[in-house]
Amino acid sequence: MPEVFSLEYPQSLGVFDQYTDAQKAVDFLSDNKFAVENVLIVGTELRQVERVTGRLTWRRVLMAGAGAGVWLGLFIGLLVSLFSDGSSFLSAVAGGIVLGLVFGVTSAAFGYAATRGQRDFSSVQKVVATKYEVLVEHKLLAQAQELLATMPGRTPNPFA
Incomplete structure (x- = not known):
């Protein structure tokens, strides 16, 4: 059984600043009958954020x-x-x-x-991504790029 969180030869389809933007791109691909089981959304540039909640x-x-x-x-x-x-x-x-x-x-x-x-303080911690990269199986990259280019409101990403 193949690993669920991996692709054989992943290629970058785009890099997004917000998770919701990456999610919208994948949803658009899905709405246009693209084989989204060949897509990964990967959070990159991870940061650990600690919010101090009070003095102990x-x-x-x-x-x-x-x-x-x-x-x-x-x-x-x-x-x-x-x-x-x-x-x-x-x-x-x-x-x-x-x-x-x-x-x-x-x-x-x-x-x-x-x-x-x-x-002497209490806090909560969370790991957050600052970028979200959408990866697609290499053999479907061109098809995904063509579909994504037709997405309303989508501006080309120079980093993809």
Whole structure:
């Protein structure tokens, strides 16, 4: 079975600044009965973007650990209560929550202390492409170029 994310001899059909533009080009090819199973959209010039969401303090770290621990404890308490008799339902759930709380706060504290102030902020990260290249199987390149040249609003790409 051939690899789904590869072409035998890919050739560049065009380079786009936005993913939606590359998607529109492939959609146009598809609408014109082109064999789009011979096309790849490849994100290139990758960047890692990190958005800082806030300052980390001991209070925030411990509160987040407590919240995560309570949810974990609630889940474990409910699981344990499924296998116990009906009279101990509340004690199983409450015990799970308390143990989860202790575990969550303790693990968060150890994790934050281990950083020794090297990273006193919270953030989210994402890898994004800055260009999107549409590749097509070499034997279909001329046909794809001819079709794409008829696409309304399409300006020729000098980098393709």
